[in-house]
Amino acid sequence: DAGVTQSPTHLIKTRGQQVTLRCSPISGHKSVSWYQQVLGQGPQFIFQYYEKEERGRGNFPDRFSARQFPNYSSELNVNALLLGDSALYLCASSLFGGSQETQYFGPGTRLLVL
Amino acid sequence: AQSVAQPEDQVNVAEGNPLTVKCTYSVSGNPYLFWYVQYPNRGLQFLLKYITGDNLVKGSYGFEAEFNKSQTSFHLKKPSALVSDSALYFCAVRDPSTGTASKLTFGTGTRLQVTL
Structure with a gap:
């Protein structure tokens, strides 16, 4: 079975631009979460979505937004990119987003902002 | 607020x-704890959890x-240990008493280097 997939794998943008990252969860998983991993640090929670609704948001500015589609795939959008947004963006899925569930991560999208 | 500390940047064995x-962790309620491993240019792989x-x-x-x-x-x-265990290891905690059920809080990671 396919795991969590993310696209694109790499992306280069310039400051001020906008970017959209995509994620497809494991088949049957209805919850998707997004994390940002800056080089040398652990992943930081950005969003959780379940059944197309936002269920949680981390300490990120409003430039970050996301949505979940009826097929449970998800997009993360970042507007007005800053140099500090350069990071590995990870998507994780779980069955229902419950607190005891394991989250399974995709390979990530590496974003470089110049 | 929940937090995780991984006191060693690198472990050699x-x-x-x-x-x-x-x-080590800090949460207000009973913790759910996870370990993940990350190989170069890869996402996180789940190793185990305590509920x-x-x-x-x-x-x-x-x-x-x-x-x-x-x-x-x-x-x-x-x-x-095996040489193939060499990777970056992350500990993570989830506090079920908070409003966001899914949120994992990660440590900064420990690089494990296994040598022959």
Whole structure:
């Protein structure tokens, strides 16, 4: 079975631009979460979505937004990119987003902002 | 607020020797604890988790972890290290008493280097 997939794998943008990252969860998983991993640090929670609704948001500015589609795939959008947004963006899925569930991560999208 | 500390940036061990990667946590309620491993240019791979019950949890690839509530620790262990275990290891905690059920809080990671 396919795991969590993310696209694109790499992306280069310039400051001020906008970017959209995509994620497809494991088949049957209805919850998707997004994390940002800056080089040398652990992943930081950005969003959780379940059944197309936002269920949680981390300490990120409003430039970050996301949505979940009826097929449970998800997009993360970042507007007005800053140099500090350069990071590995990870998507994780779980069955229902419950607190005891394991989250399974995709390979990530590496974003470089110049 | 929940937090995780991984006090060692790097752990070096010879192949065949036991390894320990340390993790301590802070949560207001009962913690759910996780270990993940990250290989270069890859996402995170799940190793094991503690939810409740037996304090010794067994996971993938021969890894295990011991939950110690009094010391608020969840150290990762393996009896005999392999060179292929060399990677970046992350401890993570989830506090089910918070509003966001899914949110994992990660430590800064520990790089494990296993040498021949």
